[in-house]
Amino acid sequence: DVKVTQSSRYLVKRTGEKVFLECVQDMDHENMFWYRQDPGLGLRLIYFSYDVKMKEKGDIPEGYSVSREKKERFSLILESASTNQTSMYLCASSPDRGRNNEQFFGPGTRLTVL
């Protein structure tokens, strides 16, 4: 069974802390994505990666960075967490040249920044 896992289901951090969100996929997918989801705003893309060490900014990259040192792992980093980064964070992956635009999502991390 294909799987995308995220390091934490719930996370509480303080303003100014450095936060790491980890995502691992076991499907050998080339593409990986980080989204945040807020009520009424749908899925907003933060960063994505189409290969190891390759990354592209999404629609809302400010305040975030990413790392992809290995194909199966894609990390989202909040350099200095702020309260407006309280949100649900979803990781997804997809194969290169996928035939049906399917992305596979992890269960999400609900981050609260106090």
Next chain:
Amino acid sequence: GQSLEQPSEVTAVEGAIVQINCTYQTSGFYGLSWYQQHDGGAPTFLSYNALDGLEETGRFSSFLSRSDSYGYLLLQELQMKDSASYFCAVRDSFSGNTGKLIFGQGTTLQVKP
């Protein structure tokens, strides 16, 4: 620009049929997808249409008209468990084979007894 429009909310009763529409604007077109997301859960892939017409998978069907830049998701014999958010999505035509998608804002479907 590239964008998708879908209604924000739809309400229907158990056993009924409901249609969720999606209109899109893209520079190139590589198919329309639908995702379902239950409250607190992750989005899951439902369907994909690359060509015009209706694709049926059990109680769910998805339709595409490329000439109208329009598609819909049809849910039949509604059940309480169909209460969820439904997103339409197209591939970003400027991102090559990266698989990057552009999602609609989502339609919240509430099924009532």
